Amino acid sequence: MVVINPWSKRMQPVIGILTAKKKDGTIGGNGSLFIELQKKLISLNGISFIFTLDGVQDDSIDGFTFIPEKNEWERIISPYPDLVYNRIPFRKSEEEIKNSAFFSHLNDKNIPFFNPGFIDKYELYQLFKEHPILQTYMPATIPAFQKQKLSAFLSQYQTIYLKPSQSARGNGIFRLELATEKKLMLNGIRKSEEFITFDHFWNEWENILREKNYLAQEEIQSKTYNGKRFDLRILAHAENDKYIVTGVGIRQSQKQDITTHIPSGGKLLPYTLFKTKELDFFIESVVEQIGIALSQKFGFFGEFSIDAGISETGHYYIYEVNSKPMSFDESEIETKKIEHLCQLFLQLTVHNNY
Structure with a gap:
């Protein structure tokens, strides 16, 4: 069923979540994230819909919105949203978006675009190596x-x-x-x-x-816990012209020590095991500095995650920064993520709506 222009004037903001189709033609992306954002936005008197570049027209967008009461997605044709949230899961699809006329349409309509795109690891390294603070945390x-x-x-x-x-x-x-x-x-x-x-x-x-x-x-000789190396995974969001820590998780290697990622066999540990005032200060300071550096170089970043570590000698390192964070296994961090994202949506769209 197609619903044309379904949004009540009282529903503010309207968030368009930009994703992409998979090879089989189905829509890709983090479906559980999209559903939770929709539920939270509705509680804040807002609403969201997902769409791909295929659904973009000059004056409207063909997409899908999640209906909690029915627990299902419904096809819609909507006017342009108040903000576009970039959750394209594939780099190739993102390049297609950047080469299209979509960005000029958003600029013409004065619609904010949340997160410029994926980050190339070497561009990130070059940016941070020129930074007076962040350069001290970068492996060669x-x-x-x-x-x-x-x-x-x-x-x-x-x-x-x-x-x-x-x-x-x-x-x-x-x-x-x-x-x-x-x-x-x-x-x-x-x-x-x-x-x-x-x-x-x-x-x-x-x-x-x-x-x-x-x-x-x-290779950084990592500090170990019970004989196994561990890394920090930090989630951050913009809030009121600054960057805050949304949550910190610990990932420990198990059967192999190439990576600590959970899908590759890593183990989840609570941050409280490692929490110190010094470590808290490091995390808070790099979150702020990374957020500012990324936004100045590439355009506004509202969220990112950081993979960081501690060497055997106690030195802190930044391994990677991800512009489209994966889901955290810690439910409390996921809950905070949804809250921070929706509050940020409201903050970024308030000038367009009033």
């Missing part, structure tokens, strides 16, 4: 597509991580170790390889490193 990183530079980098640090510059969730990460003067060990989440020389490694991996824009990053 170089592009991995020049043979001599990569070989020298490996010789310098003995063990390095190889990461695709545009991946997420730990996908495609490998640890490369100079096991002896010549022999190399390459370990991934699911496979390991041995190379008798760097040349042998390069001959097999050169094309992969180039095609996926791999980065090389020094």
Whole structure:
């Protein structure tokens, strides 16, 4: 059923959640997030709908809205929303959006666009290395597509991580170790390889490193808890012209120590086990500095998550920043996320509505 212009004038704000279709033609994205946002927005007298670029017209948008009473999605044709929230799950789809006329339509209509897009890991590293505060927390990183530079980098640090510059969730990460003067060990989440020389490694991996824009990053000897390394996962949101910490989770490696991500076998630990005034201060300060730096460089960022760590010597490190945070397994953090997002939607749309 198609409902044309379903929004009551009293429903403010109207949030359009931009996503993309999967290869099979179905709509992708975090469905549970979209549903929870809709429920919270309705309680605040607002409403939301999801849409893809295919549904965008000059004066209206064809999409879907969730009806809590029916517990189902309903197709709608709506006027342009008060704000567009970018939750496109695929980088290729996001490039299509950026190359379309959609952004100019939003600018013409003075509609805010929440979050510019995915972050390239090397662009992020370059930005933070020029920052007076954040540079102290960055592991050494170089592009991995020049043979001599990569070989020298490996010789310098003995063990390095190889990461695709545009991946997420730990996908495609490998640890490369100079096991002896010549022999190399390459370990991934699911496979390991041995190379008798760097040349042998390069001959097999050169094309992969180039095609996926791999980065090389020094391995940080991480602090451990009960003999296993752990990382911090920090969720942050904008609030009243500043950036606040929404929640902090701890992820600990188990069967493999390449990554601590839960889908790859990582374990959840409570932040209270590690909480100190010093660690709280580090988290709060980097959240504020990262939020400002990202928004000044790329455009307004209303949310992001940070993967950070602590070395054996007690030094803090920033490993990654994600512009479209995954769901947290901690229910209290997820609840706060929904609240902060909806309050931010209200804050960003108030000038357009009154």
